[in-house]
Amino acid sequence: MKLVTFRAAPDGAGRLGVVLDDIVVDVAGLGAAIGQPLPGAMLELIDLGRPGLDALRAVIDAQNGLWPMGTARPLANVTLLAPIPRPRKNIFGIGLNYAEHVEESSRSLDTAKEMPKEPVIFSKPPTAVTGPGAPVQHDITMTKQLDWEVELAVILGSRATKVSEAEAMDHVWGYSVMIDVSARDNRRAGQWIYSKGMDSYAPFGPCIVTADEIADPHGLDLWLTVNGVEKQRSNTRHMYFKIPALIADLSKGITLEPGDIIATGTPEGVGAGRDPQEWLWPGDIIEAGVEGIGALRNPVVAAGPAETGGQRG
Numbered sequence: 001m002k003l004v005t006f007r008a009a010p011d012g013a014g015r016l017g018v019v020l021d022d023i024v025v026d027v028a029g030l031g032a033a034i035g036q037p038l039p040g041a042m043l044e045l046i047d048l049g050r051p052g053l054d055a056l057r058a059v060i061d062a063q064n065g066l067w068p069m070g071t072a073r074p075l076a077n078v079t080l081l082a083p084i085p086r087p088r089k090n091i092f093g094i095g096l097n098y099a100e101h102v103e104e105s106s107r108s109l110d111t112a113k114e115m116p117k118e119p120v121i122f123s124k125p126p127t128a129v130t131g132p133g134a135p136v137q138h139d140i141t142m143t144k145q146l147d148w149e150v151e152l153a154v155i156l157g158s159r160a161t162k163v164s165e166a167e168a169m170d171h172v173w174g175y176s177v178m179i180d181v182s183a184r185d186n187r188r189a190g191q192w193i194y195s196k197g198m199d200s201y202a203p204f205g206p207c208i209v210t211a212d213e214i215a216d217p218h219g220l221d222l223w224l225t226v227n228g229v230e231k232q233r234s235n236t237r238h239m240y241f242k243i244p245a246l247i248a249d250l251s252k253g254i255t256l257e258p259g260d261i262i263a264t265g266t267p268e269g270v271g272a273g274r275d276p277q278e279w280l281w282p283g284d285i286i287e288a289g290v291e292g293i294g295a296l297r298n299p300v301v302a303a304g305p306a307e308t309g310g311q312r313g
Contacts (some may be wrong), residue, residue: 097265135305149266234267
């Protein structure tokens with residue numbers, strides 16, 4: 001299933017929805033209409049595990065496209081939010097997980113030329129999350145090196161502690177798209193969380209596609225454009241540490257829980273790796289997508305003092 005969190009009115013609360021072609025079905029609204037309690041939020045559904053997902057799928061199938069009044073809306077008439085608007089804990093970010101990105105980072109970001117022996121892990125706090133169409137904040141008093149990275153996001157569906165690679169994929173609930181926005185000039189003594197964790201630096205969405213709908217998460221095209229110009233294009237098969245290895249490594253020392261998010265790394269083509277280097281500025285539009293999931297489109301807006309032109313390099 002393709003699941004979203006949406007707002008039907010500008011001042012409305014976020015609601016769990018199922019996307020079917022060009023409509024979105026209000027899950028809790030449908031449950032109320034047919035007299036069957038259904039979850040109203042993404043984390044509530046994830047907490048129900050696979051039985052909850054199977055039950056929702058059965059309810060949707062049973063309707064046979066006949067939706068009670070007020071329970072289905074055109075997708076174009078709603079506002080999509082981040083699928084999990086407020087994750088319970090920090091997003092796990094994976095750095096240097098595509099060979100070409102390791103090479104470009106070694107030239108421009110003073111990282112090692114060699115492929116890492118273990119996954120490189122950082123995090124983004126829940127407050128960094130923003131949804132489709134929402135602004136990425138550019139505060140010129142904080143950064144003049146705002147950069148982009150498209151990533152496949154993995155959403156966990158069950159508790160994982162010290163799991164093996166063979167068991168790891170059993171814990172995956174679904175997949176989404178994340179843009180790892182980074183203020184390159186805010187790295188501190190090799191630490192990345194401030195650079196990558198500022199407000200709005202984790203555009204996330206537009207949906208979560210459940211794991212059963214993605215036959216091979218290591219065979220998906222991913223891409224990113226800035227103002228319509230392609231900057232990144234690759235395929236998840238080029239991940240150095242595949243998803244089972246990431247889950248096994250993280251769970252060795254950190255218990256993974258339902259709703260946890262892993263952003264699996266980015267391919268080459270980031271702004272810092274270009275010659276000359278390129279950065280995001282107010283007025284720019286970032287669009288990023290992953291095959292089989294969808295695309296995010298986010299504007300960059302000035303968040304600090306008024307910014308003038310002539311800053312692009």
